[in-house]
Structure formats: C-alpha cells, structure tokens
Amino acid sequence: MSKLTLDDLRKMRESLKIDMDKRDSQQDTRIVVGMGTCGIAAGAKKTLNAFIDELNKRNLKNIAVKQTGCMGNCNVEPTVEIFMPDMPTTLYGNVTEDTARKIIQKHIIDKALLDDHIQDKPSIDIVKH
Amino acid sequence: MPYKHYILICSGTACESSRSREIHDHFMKEIKDHQLENDVQVVKTGCFGFCEQGPIVKVLPDNAFYVRLKPEDVREIIEENIIKGRMVKRLLYNPKDDKGRHPMTDVANIDFYQKQFRIVLRNCGVIDPEKIDEYIARDGYKALEKVLFEMTPDQVIEEVTKSGLRGRGGAGFPTGMKWSFTKKAPSDIKYIVCNADEGDPGAYMDRSTLEGDPHSILEAMTIAGYAVNANKGFIYIRAEYPLAIERLNIAIAQARDYGLLGENLLGSSFSFDIEIRLGAGAFVCGEETALLASLEGERGMPRPRPPFPAVKGLWGKPTVINNVETWANIPVIILRGAAWFAKIGTEKSKGTKVFALTGKINNSGLIEVPMGTTLREIIFDIGGGIKDGKQFKAAQTGGPSGGVIPAQFLDTPIDYDNLIAIGSMMGSGGMIVMDEDDCIVDITKFYLQFSVDESCGKCAPCRIGGYQLLHLLEKITNGNGSMDHLDKLSRISQAMQKASLCGLGQTASNPVLSTMKYFTEEYTEHIQNHKCRAHKCSHLLKFDILIEKCIKCGLCAKACPVGAISGDREKGYLIDHTKCIKCGLCFERCKFKAITRG
Numbered sequence: 001m002s003k004l005t006l007d008d009l010r011k012m013r014e015s016l017k018i019d020m021d022k023r024d025s026q027q028d029t030r031i032v033v034g035m036g037t038c039g040i041a042a043g044a045k046k047t048l049n050a051f052i053d054e055l056n057k058r059n060l061k062n063i064a065v066k067q068t069g070c071m072g073n074c075n076v077e078p079t080v081e082i083f084m085p086d087m088p089t090t091l092y093g094n095v096t097e098d099t100a101r102k103i104i105q106k107h108i109i110d111k112a113l114l115d116d117h118i119q120d121k122p123s124i125d126i127v128k129h
Numbered sequence: 130m131p132y133k134h135y136i137l138i139c140s141g142t143a144c145e146s147s148r149s150r151e152i153h154d155h156f157m158k159e160i161k162d163h164q165l166e167n168d169v170q171v172v173k174t175g176c177f178g179f180c181e182q183g184p185i186v187k188v189l190p191d192n193a194f195y196v197r198l199k200p201e202d203v204r205e206i207i208e209e210n211i212i213k214g215r216m217v218k219r220l221l222y223n224p225k226d227d228k229g230r231h232p233m234t235d236v237a238n239i240d241f242y243q244k245q246f247r248i249v250l251r252n253c254g255v256i257d258p259e260k261i262d263e264y265i266a267r268d269g270y271k272a273l274e275k276v277l278f279e280m281t282p283d284q285v286i287e288e289v290t291k292s293g294l295r296g297r298g299g300a301g302f303p304t305g306m307k308w309s310f311t312k313k314a315p316s317d318i319k320y321i322v323c324n325a326d327e328g329d330p331g332a333y334m335d336r337s338t339l340e341g342d343p344h345s346i347l348e349a350m351t352i353a354g355y356a357v358n359a360n361k362g363f364i365y366i367r368a369e370y371p372l373a374i375e376r377l378n379i380a381i382a383q384a385r386d387y388g389l390l391g392e393n394l395l396g397s398s399f400s401f402d403i404e405i406r407l408g409a410g411a412f413v414c415g416e417e418t419a420l421l422a423s424l425e426g427e428r429g430m431p432r433p434r435p436p437f438p439a440v441k442g443l444w445g446k447p448t449v450i451n452n453v454e455t456w457a458n459i460p461v462i463i464l465r466g467a468a469w470f471a472k473i474g475t476e477k478s479k480g481t482k483v484f485a486l487t488g489k490i491n492n493s494g495l496i497e498v499p500m501g502t503t504l505r506e507i508i509f510d511i512g513g514g515i516k517d518g519k520q521f522k523a524a525q526t527g528g529p530s531g532g533v534i535p536a537q538f539l540d541t542p543i544d545y546d547n548l549i550a551i552g553s554m555m556g557s558g559g560m561i562v563m564d565e566d567d568c569i570v571d572i573t574k575f576y577l578q579f580s581v582d583e584s585c586g587k588c589a590p591c592r593i594g595g596y597q598l599l600h601l602l603e604k605i606t607n608g609n610g611s612m613d614h615l616d617k618l619s620r621i622s623q624a625m626q627k628a629s630l631c632g633l634g635q636t637a638s639n640p641v642l643s644t645m646k647y648f649t650e651e652y653t654e655h656i657q658n659h660k661c662r663a664h665k666c667s668h669l670l671k672f673d674i675l676i677e678k679c680i681k682c683g684l685c686a687k688a689c690p691v692g693a694i695s696g697d698r699e700k701g702y703l704i705d706h707t708k709c710i711k712c713g714l715c716f717e718r719c720k721f722k723a724i725t726r727g
C-alpha cells in the first residue's frame with residue numbers, strides 16, 4: 001500500500017464509515033467473539049471454532065464470525081455479541097462450544113433469545129453519540 | 130417470524146432471591162391471557178448489576194429498564210408497554226443525581242441507568258483490533274489529522290493541559306504539564322515512551338486496552354511526538370503479555386503501511402516511528418526511571434529524581450513517559466476538545482478511570498466509570514454486590530502501594546485526592562473487594578510479601594525495612610505478636626516512606642499503615658486473644674470436638690491427613706493439638722457441626 005495523504009485518509013474514512021453504517025443498520029448478520037487474554041483463557045477460541053463449524057455444517061452463508069477485544073465482562077467469558085436483522089443486538093456470556101451451537105439454532109435460525117446467557121452492554125458508545 | 134418484544138428478566142442470584150421467579154410466572158400468565166405468545170418472548174438473563182434495585186426487567190427493543198418490580202406491576206407493563214407501546218414511567222429506573230459527573234445524561238435515547246462511561250475502552254469489544262480500517266472508521270487517526278494540519282504543538286499541549294487529564298499510572302501528575310516540560314527542554318533528540326509494564330497484582334486494564342484497541346496508543350504517542358517535537362517512541366511492555374505484543378506488532382506494521390507511522394506522516398513534514406521493547410516482568414521496572422534504565426539495556430534500578438525524565442530521560446534526552454490508559458484518553462481529548470473532557474469527573478480529577486474489579490464480587494471485570502463515582506456504585510450497582518450475600522469488609526486499591534477502603538467510606542466519591550485523604554491511592558486501577566472471610570492482617574502480609582520480593586535492593590530503607598515489617602506481621606499472624614509490635618510497625622513504615630529512593634519503597638508500607646488505622650481491633654485480636662476472626666491465620670486456629678453434638682461416626686478421624694484424631698466409635702474421638710496441622714478438613718467434613726473452630 002502506498003502511503004496515505006491527508007486526503008486519502010479522509011476519503012478512506014468516509015467510505016469505511018458508509019460500510020460500517022450499512023453493517024450497523026444490521027443488513028448483515030455478525031457474530032463477534034471477545035478475544036482478549038481473559039476470553040481466550042476461558043475458551044473463546046473453541047467457541048469461535050464452534051460457531052464456524054456449526055455454520056458450515058448447516059451451510060449458512062453470509063454470516064460473518066469476527067473477533068474483538070475484551071468487553072469487560074470477565075466473570076462471564078467467553079462473551080459473544082450477535083448482530084442481525086430484525087433482532088435486538090444481544091450480548092451473550094458464558095458461551096461454551098455447546099452454547100454457541102444453541103445460539104445458532106435458537107437465535108439465528110429460530111429468531112428467539114436464549115435463556116440464561118444474556119448480559120447487559122455496560123455503557124453507551126461515545127463514538128456514535 | 131421474530132418476536133415483536135423481548136422481556137428480559139434478570140435472574141442473577143440477588144434478583145432470584147427478590148422474587149424474580151414469581152415475576153417471570155406472572156409475565157407468562159399475562160402473556161397467555163392476552164394471547165401474546167407469538168409476539169413476546171420472556172427470557173431469563175444473567176445479572177444486570179443494580180442488585181439492590183432488583184428484581185429488574187428490561188423490555189426490548191424499547192430499552193425500558195424497570196426496577197424494584199412487584200408481581201402486581203406485571204399486568205401494567207404488558208398492557209401499557211407491550212400492547213400500547215408506552216413505557217410505564219412510574220416503574221422505570223430513576224437516575225439519581227449523578228452530580229454532573231456524566232456529560233451525556235442530557236443526550237436523548239441513552240440508557241440512563243448505566244453507570245459506566247467508556248472513553249479509554251471506547252473501542253474495546255467493538256472493533257477488531259487487528260484491523261486498522263475498523264479503527265479508522267470509528268474516527269481513528271482523525272485526532273492525528275487534526276493536530277498535524279490544524280494545530281500548533283503549543284495548542285496541542287494547551288488542549289491537553291486544559292482537559293485536566295492526570296496520569297493514570299499511579300501518581301496522577303498532570304499530563305499537559307509533563308509534556309510542556311519536555312517541549313521546553315532544549316534538545317534536538319527527544320523521546321516518547323509508553324509504560325505498559327502493568328505490575329500491580331490483580332490489574333489488567335492496560336493489557337485489555339492494548340489488546341482491544343492498540344491503534345489508540347500509537348495515535349496518541351504520535352500526537353505527543355508532534356507536540357514536544359520527538360520523532361521516536363518506545364512501548365515498554367512486559368513479555369508476559371504475548372497477545373498484546375502480537376496485536377501491537379500488527380498495528381505498528383499496518384500504521385507504517387498506511388504512512389501513519391514513518392516519514393512525513395500524511396504528507397506533512399512530521400516524522401515519527403514506534404518500537405516495542407519487552408520487559409522481563411519485574412515490578413520495579415514499572416517505575417519510570419527504572420523503566421528507562423531497562424530500556425537503555427541497563428539493570429532495571431531506579432535513579433534519584435530530579436532530574437525528571439521529562440527533562441533528562443532516555444539516554445539523557447528529554448522524555449515524555451505516560452501510562453497506557455493516559456495515552457488512550459488523548460485522541461478523544463483532541464477530537465472532542467478539552468472542555469468536553471473537563472465536564473466529566475470531579476473538580477480536580479477529570480475524565481474516567483478504568484478499574485479491574487476482582488475479589489469477592491459477583492460481576493468481576495473491567496469497568497470504566499467517571500471520576501467521582503462512589504465505591505458503593507461500583508460494588509453494588511455495577512459489580513452486582515458481594516458473592517454469596519456476604520458482608521462487605523473493605524476494598525483494596527492502589528495495589529501494593531495502596532491501602533484499604535473500609536465500609537464507612539462506601540459513599541466517598543472516588544478521585545485522586547479523596548483516595549489519598551483516606552489513606553489509599555488510585556494506583557493503576559486494581560480494585561480487590563474483600564468480605565468478612567478475608568483476614569486483614571493476612572492480606573497486608575500478602576501485599577508486603579509482594580513488595581519485599583520485588584524490591585530491587587538498591588536502598589536500605591526499602592530492602593531492610595520491608596523485610597522487618599514482613600517479619601513482624603508474620604509474628605502477629607503466628608500468634609507470637611506483642612502490642613509493642615504495632616508501634617514498631619508504624620515507626621518502620623514512616624521511615625520507609627521518608628527515606629526510600631523510589632516509589633516502591635516509599636509506598637510499600639501504605640497497606641500496613643492503612644489497615645492498622647482502620648482495623649486496629651483485628652490486629653489487637655490477633656495479638657492479645659490469638660484470634661483470627663476470618664479463620665485465615667492457621668496458626669491461631671484450634672479445632673475441638675463438641676462431645677454433646679458428636680455422634681461418633683468417625684468421619685473426622687478418616688478425614689484427618691496426619692492422624693491427629695484418635696478414638697473409636699464406642700469411646701468417641703479426640704483431636705491431638707500437637708499433631709494437628711490446622712488444615713480444617715475435619716471441620717468441613719463433619720455434618721453435625723460437632724467440630725468447633727476457634
């Protein structure tokens with residue numbers, strides 16, 4: 001990649017923002033796994049793989065599985081946030097491999113929330129407000 | 130077809146005990162009565178915090194947050210909120226006056242109940258830390274753009290000064306002032322350093338920030354480079370943080386690739402680059418002068434200050450050294466402006482503080498709150514209260530350099546100055562919650578042992594003083610203490626504070642002084658009555674069998690690993706105190722509470 005100029009960076013940010021807004025208006029389904037040291041120690045890598053495996057098995061396309069840093073809910077790691085059309089964005093805690101597969105069935109396919117795992121997002125997003 | 134509404138019922142232990150099950154059943158019944166089964170899903174969730182206000186129910190997608198619900202309120206929620214789409218105001222959480230700490234309570238549509246406010250952690254858990262594009266899309270490197278093309282170096286420093294930002298690495302020194310010292314120091318070479326050594330036991334704020342949002346640190350260091358005219362930065366990070374190091378390496382490579390690090394950033398005349406240096410994990414290497422020595426390849430031992438690193442630092446050159454969390458605030462201050470930032474927090478402590486909340490707390494984790502938030506809000510509203518419904522005893526802040534905050538200060542707004550005034554300190558942000566089962570003398574011994582292990586040994590007050598303090602505490606917890614030890618403890622402590630060379634020795638005795646002040650009774654109990662009320666100091670324990678309760682089952686004798694319990698099922702059993710190693714196995718095993726622990 002050649003070095004950016006000020007103009008390049010500004011243009012790039014604008015177009016990335018448009019992509020991001022599209023994503024946030026929830027036209028795509030995204031599964032985001034918290035992969036900080038704490039999450040990984042609690043098994044987040046296995047959880048991530050379980051999501052990918054289950055999506056493959058069921059031949060579900062157009063669902064992105066992504067990683068992010070620590071969301072701060074260390075007592076309920078691994079944590080996973082699900083973004084999808086027609087459903088409230090949901091943060092799940094204690095997502096083991098087994099729970100990951102249940103989330104695909106119940107949340108993604110049946111469009112219902114899963115009992116006992118929902119956590120509260122800790123605060124508003126200052127970048128957006 | 131998805132549901133139209135979701136009713137989330139908090140099923141944390143505290144809410145369960147305050148009738149959340151009954152509420153759940155009422156919702157199910159009302160939903161059935163109103164034939165809403167296909168429109169509404171009732172879901173049990175993990176703990177929302179706010180346990181003192183339970184039972185708690187949240188309705189989505191409206192985001193209505195109802196507290197202190199009674200079963201008889203359920204029908205109203207169904208008929209008003211679910212059917213007519215009008216929230217039931219009477220039952221909504223009512224934000225107490227947050228004393229202006231929170232600048233966003235006037236923004237429409239925010240979740241008022243949330244006590245946390247994320248500046249430092251704004252991107253953690255939101256972006257993929259390995260993708261620079263995601264950082265850029267969330268206004269990343271926009272602050273750098275702004276300083277390079279719209280601000281002079283002096284304006285940058287003035288903005289940081291006006292924001293009131295103070296160092297988050299422990300001492301709370303005003304960041305803008307530090308930068309201006311380096312700016313003014315005449316030298317053609319200057320350095321920027323990020324202190325990512327994070328050595329306090331129980332603290333992991335910096336690690337999480339680096340792992341979750343590495344670019345924010347790179348951007349901030351570059352901004353400081355521009356402000357003080359430095360072209361080179363170093364991140365000193367402990368080798369025990371492999372994931373943070375990996376993500377930093379990826380971030381640096383991406384930033385170089387985009388021309389956000391390197392020569393002539395974004396086509397300007399300013400050049401800046403950053404390198405990573407690994408530390409071996411000695412606590413004292415977090416102290417700034419020891420850190421610089423270690424960076425230079427010397428043994429990590431502190432040097433006398435002054436001269437301060439800001440004027441004479443790395444290889445003798447003026448050096449700005451700031452903590453990870455301090456850095457993470459900088460881009461936001463530049464973008465939002467000092468005035469916005471200065472609205473958050475208390476008079477002398479601006480912005481937020483990240484705490485790693487651990488110990489006997491239900492929701493342990495990483496939290497970020499406006500300065501001035503009280504301990505009660507942190508522990509009970511965010512932390513979900515003490516585990517197993519036990520009594521709060523104290524919170525430890527400031528790690529081995531800090532002290533304890535006992536229950537009487539639960540409502541003190543937490544900021545730099547208030548914590549110092551009550552004998553603790555902010556430190557880097559570890560917060561360990563203790564309950565009635567923790568022995569205060571034992572905890573103090575733990576912190577002191579840490580400081581003694583980590584002392585570099587360069588100066589006598591710390592090297593010898595720390596050891597002597599530890600020795601005295603051991604005597605007290607072993608049952609060999611005497612009352613004049615208390616006086617000795619405080620005299621040695623004060624000497625260490627005054628005579629030690631660096632912060633480690635100067636503050637190592639803080640846990641001793643603070644606990645002796647607030648928990649004198651517990652110290653005297655150990656010394657005079659040979660009693661440890663938390664049953665932690667095993668030397669002071671004594672186990673006996675209560676003949677009237679004993680049914681002579683013999684389980685205790687089987688459980689004892691050293692054969693200290695003799696007898697048989699006819700005559701009954703007896704504990705031989707000379708053989709007993711106070712492990713407590715018999716006490717745990719006896720179903721009839723026939724063994725006493727004193």
Ligand SMILES: Cc1cc2nc3c(=O)[nH]c(=O)nc-3n(C[C@H](O)[C@H](O)[C@H](O)COP(=O)(O)O)c2cc1C
Nearest residue numbers: 296297298324327328415416417451452455632633
């Ligand atoms: C024994 C000792 C250990 C320290 N450890 C750390 C540390 O791990 N991380 C840190 O940022 N500051 C640590 N400090 C504070 C640094 O000396 C220095 O004050 C800080 O890096 C300055 O940055 P700030 O102004 O952004 O807080 C330590 C100080 C002492 C005395």
Ligand code: SF4
Nearest residue numbers: 586587588591631634
């Ligand atoms: S106070 Fe302790 S750690 Fe600091 S220089 Fe002296 S011996 Fe070393």
